[in-house]
Amino acid sequence: MNLLSEIGRFTLFMKFVLRKPEKSKVFWTTTFREMYLIGIDSLLIVILIAFFTGAVTTIQTASQLLSPSDLFPTQLMPKFVIGAVVGTSSLLELAPTVTCLVLAGKIGANIASEIGNMKVSEQIDAYEVMGINSANFVTLPKIIAGIIMIPCLIIVANFLLLFGGYLACKMTSTLTSSDLIQGARLVFKPLYLKVMLTKSVIFAFIITSLSAFQGYYTTGGALEVGEAGTKAVTKICIFILFFDLVIAQLFLKS
């Protein structure tokens, strides 16, 4: 029942958010500022996470596939398979999902507490009294900015995942970097790119809209604003993982 009421409230909230902005010049100025905050300000964390995840994934995959086993003779395993595994998992899972889970913590908590603070300090009410659709004014620029910038961050993350793997190969002797590149190129399908971009757009919408929704309905004071941030991140993570499964099932079922 509680879930249904939340879905209902979210739908009503989105009904107000997805309206034509009051003044397009102000809207686009706000959107560009949000693009900077969401995109450029998140670049460093995305670079670090992607680079190290790529390196670790490569080393661990190589370690698992090349370690001696009774079941599978390792000498029969072509080394480019590791590149194929790393390349595919980067495109399909690591770049979109892991990056968005990290961004849920950074961007989601930030948006929820920013809007929550505006709500408890009556700034949202001030917009309403002025005749401004407050849900639209504070949320739509963030959603548009997220939908533009988060896929860009994910594309960057994907390159850095492979670059991390490439450097890991250079630093260790288990695999050559050409094996990694060859494997990644061999199994690449344009469909994987489509899945990655679809995920990134949907996850961007989830991160920005859910966190704004959580902040917009905050009541109380500083404690509740903090709680709104925590709740937003929890819900975003659950929804990202759920839609990750749905998208995988829709696009990749054989």
Added chain:
Amino acid sequence: MITIENLNKLFDDKYVLDNINAEFKPGVANLVIGASGGGKSVLIKCMVGLLTPENGKILYGNQDFISLEYHKKQNLRREIGMLFQNTALFDSLTVQENIEFPLRMFSKFTPEERLDRVNFCLEKVQLVNVNNKYPAEISGGMKKRVGIARAIALEINYLFCDEPNSGLDPLTSRVIDKLLLGITQEFNITTVINSHDMKTVIDIGEHIIFMFKGQKWWEGSNHELSNARKENPELDAFFKASF
């Protein structure tokens, strides 16, 4: 002029506004007074559309605010200015940007015209050299003045003030009272002030509504207060408790 007819508002099956009828005229300070929980904040929030009453009418001129279509309601709201209890200034914007905000949204002014209007509003509230300061960098009294300046930035017809003197020292409170009365008279706007500062009531309360337990308990002017207190123990108790 604002007319309220048979206004009711319930919270959890309890009447917080019980059949309120009132008329607020332009050019005078209309004060809504009463103890906390009496329903005065709820009344103002219903009047500006932040809360929806169960039934009744809120007439701005001859337009019923409650039954207006969304876009017409939004247009009417552009004639309304509000000073919030904690000012609700946009903390990421400077004083100038705060006052300029409604102009950027709803006027066709050029940047120069907007700046002129901002300076005019700041002059009206007797503030100078604060254009580039952020709300966090100015005092409580100055924030209230900036809130008033933002409320009057557009040429409004209705001004609502939710406890404009809360958290201010007595001297600053009197300054704010004078400013509000001056603006009300100069622009002939309908001003509704929610207050429990009895000094304000005595100084500028030409039209007073005393709210008690969600009902309009007494209505009159500051000149009639002393006589009304003799006949109305609740008003007398509120008055005595305020000093």
